[in-house]
Every structure is written in structure tokens, then in C-alpha cells.
Amino acid sequence: MASSGKPVVSFLGPIASYSHQAVRQVFPESSWELRPAATIDGTSIRKNVFDQVQFGEVKAGVVPIENSTNGSVVFTLDNLADRNGRYKDITVDGEIFVDVHHCLVGHKNLSPLLDIDDHGDGSGTCTPTLSDPRPSKPKSKPFTNLRHIKRLYSHPQAFGQCNAFISTYLKGVEIFDVSSTSKAAEIVSQDTTGTWAAISSELAANLMEGLDMLAKSIEDRDDNTTRFLIIGKNTPVPKDWGLVNQSVGKASTRTLISFTVPHTSPGALAEVLGGFKAYDLNLTSINSRPSLLAPFQYIFFIEFEGNKYDDPDGRVNGALNTIERVAENWRLLGSWERYR
Numbered sequence: 634m635a636s637s638g639k640p641v642v643s644f645l646g647p648i649a650s651y652s653h654q655a656v657r658q659v660f661p662e663s664s665w666e667l668r669p670a671a672t673i674d675g676t677s678i679r680k681n682v683f684d685q686v687q688f689g690e691v692k693a694g695v696v697p698i699e700n701s702t703n704g705s706v707v708f709t710l711d712n713l714a715d716r717n718g719r720y721k722d723i724t725v726d727g728e729i730f731v732d733v734h735h736c737l738v739g740h741k742n743l744s745p746l747l748d749i750d751d752h753g754d755g756s757g758t759c760t761p762t763l764s765d766p767r768p769s770k771p772k773s774k775p776f777t778n779l780r781h782i783k784r785l786y787s788h789p790q791a792f793g794q795c796n797a798f799i800s801t802y803l804k805g806v807e808i809f810d811v812s813s814t815s816k817a818a819e820i821v822s823q824d825t826t827g828t829w830a831a832i833s834s835e836l837a838a839n840l841m842e843g844l845d846m847l848a849k850s851i852e853d854r855d856d857n858t859t860r861f862l863i864i865g866k867n868t869p870v871p872k873d874w875g876l877v878n879q880s881v882g883k884a885s886t887r888t889l890i891s892f893t894v895p896h897t898s899p900g901a902l903a904e905v906l907g908g909f910k911a912y913d914l915n916l917t918s919i920n921s922r923p924s925l926l927a928p929f930q931y932i933f934f935i936e937f938e939g940n941k942y943d944d945p946d947g948r949v950n951g952a953l954n955t956i957e958r959v960a961e962n963w964r965l966l967g968s969w970e971r972y973r
């Protein structure tokens with residue numbers, strides 16, 4: 634509880650990160666305090682959203698889980714995997730979707746020697762790399778010449794969502810991973826060389842003093858979307874008011890579990906999956922992270938349609954009983970309503 638008396642929800646800061654935008658979509662500031670945290674990973678004790686929720690400093694937290702272009706957010710999966718039992722009380726209580734449109738921000742090139750029409754490499758073609766042998770063409774062009782840019786700051790997820798733009802217009806620029814896109818904008822706003830740029834939201838770009846907009850909509854795909862999880866301790870969360878007010882999407886439900894299977898028992902993983910088929914439950918995602926107990930052993934995550942606590946025909950509990958029988962360890966991370 635904050636001094637304001639309102640419950641606190643924390644998110645990856647500084648303000649104007651996409652996580653902040655996710656929080657604002659669902660948690661009204663009239664009844665919640667929205668508090669930025671430094672990281673979502675385990676490197677910064679008590680400044681991380683998971684720690685703050687587990688140790689009761691905040692009532693809820695919002696963390697990115699996956700992006701439609703670049704896939705899973707491994708920091709969040711690693712915290713949900715909870716290898717050391719640090720986050721034993723944390724549950725997933727809801728989800729939020731945010732349309733992600735990135736900007737390139739920095740300082741305009743003031744050198745008169747450079748041709749204003751020459752955007753970056755001048756050819757408008759992207760360089761094939763090992764990780765992206767057939768890069769797609771970028772959707773947008775920079776507003777100005779980018780030849781002066783020497784450093785590019787952002788969150789690693791954002792780099793992975795802007796491959797075509799980076800490989801076309803920012804070839805050879807040194808990449809710096811930082812804790813969030815808004816942190817990147819903050820760092821670049823303090824640059825005195827004029828040669829640094831950041832990938833961030835438009836909100837962050839407008840909020841930080843002295844930044845020029847160098848390009849907009851630089852993400853590879855128009856439908857670039859990040860899904861966030863609301864974490865708590867079975868915390869009742871506000872509904873996704875934006876969507877509910879527009880009467881979009883009837884509520885459906887999701888459940889997320891994590892589990893390990895005995896490594897030496899052939900067919901154990903198939904048997905867990907078979908439980909979902911037997912009870913006619915639709916799986917919506919499967920992920921894994923190394924268990925770190927032995928090389929190439931994994932903690933699995935399965936998300937599926939259905940709610941453990943609202944299960945009139947017993948299908949969800951039937952499948953969970955199969956897991957109870959077959960898995961070595963398992964954990965119900967949460968069941969929640971979704972509006973989409």
C-alpha cells in the first residue's frame with residue numbers, strides 16, 4: 634500500500650515504457666498507484682517487479698511475456714520458472730495486449746556536408762545476415778540522414794522487432810542493450826555528441842527533453858503486438874476497461890502451468906500433452922526454459938483455454954490430474970479472464 638492509501642501496481646520503468654502503457658490500459662490511476670521498477674530480471678534485487686510482488690511491496694505487477702514478431706520474453710519465463718522457489722506465491726491474474734509502434738529518436742544530423750535525401754546507406758536495401766538471411770524491406774524511411782549515428786540503444790526485444798530498418802539504415806552501428814525502451818530514450822536525451830539514437834515509443838520520445846524524431850513506425854510488421862501478464866498473489870485485477878467499454882470480445886479464459894517430466898521416462902511429455910487432447914482442451918502456447926539442474930533438461934510451460942476455478946464439465950481439472958500423475962513437479966501459475 635502506498636502513502637496515498639492506494640494499492641500499488643509496478644511495471645518496468647522509467648515511465649513511458651510499453652509496460653507503463655500496458656498498466657495504464659487496465660489500472661485506473663483513480664484507484665491504483667502506478668510505480669516504475671528498474672528491471673524485470675533478477676539482477677536488481679527488490680527493484681524487480683517479481684521481487685516487489687513476492688515480498689509484498691506492491692499488490693500487482695505487469696511484465697511482458699511475448700511479442701507477436703519476436704517471440705517469448707525469456708526474463709519473464711525465467712522468473713515464472715522460479716528455479717529457486719523465490720517466487721512461490723506469485724500467480725498470473727490477467728493479461729494485457731499493447732500495439733507496439735517504435736520510433737527512432739536522437740539528434741538530427743546538422744552537418745551540411747551530408748546529403749539530406751541520402752537516408753542511411755543510400756541504397757535502401759537490407760544486408761542479409763546469418764540470423765536473417767532474407768531480410769524483408771523496411772516499412773518506413775527515416776525523416777533525415779542517419780549517417781552520423783554511431784550508437785543505438787534499446788531493449789533487446791525492440792531490436793528484434795526492427796530488423797529490416799536496422800539492417801537497412803543503421804548498418805554497422807554499435808548496439809547497446811538497456812533495461813527498457815524508455816531507459817534508452819532517457820540515455821540518448823543526455824548524449825552530448827549528437828551521435829546516439831534510441832528505439833522507443835513515441836510517448837517516451839515526446840516526454841524526454843531535447844530529442845528529435847528521426848523515424849516513425851520502424852517495426853518490421855504493422856501488427857506488432859506485445860502481450861503482458863498481470864502478476865500478483867491471486868490479486869483481483871481490474872478488467873481491461875478499454876476493451877470492455879468498447880464491448881469488444883466476450884471474455885474467454887486462459888490457464889498457465891509449468892512442469893518438469895522425469896527425464897528418463899520415455900513418453901512422459903507426450904502423456905502430459907495427451908491429457909489435454911483427452912479432455913478436448915485447446916493449447917495456445919508451449920514454451921520451455923533450461924531447468925539448470927542438468928544440461929538439456931527443461932521446465933515446460935503450457936497455456937490453454939479454460940479455467941481451473943470455473944470448470945463445470947471438469948475438463949480442466951481432468952487434464953491437471955493427468956499432469957499430477959505424470960509430471961515430476963508442476964505448478965498452476967494461474968487462470969484468468971481475457972478480453973480479446
Ligand SMILES: O=C(O)C(=O)C[C@]1(C(=O)O)C=C[C@@H](O)C=C1
Binds near residue numbers: 645650706733788790
Ligand atoms: O522496454 C519497454 O518499453 C518494455 O516495456 C519492455 C518490452 C519487452 O520486454 O518486450 C515491452 C514491449 C516491447 O515489446 C519492447 C520491450
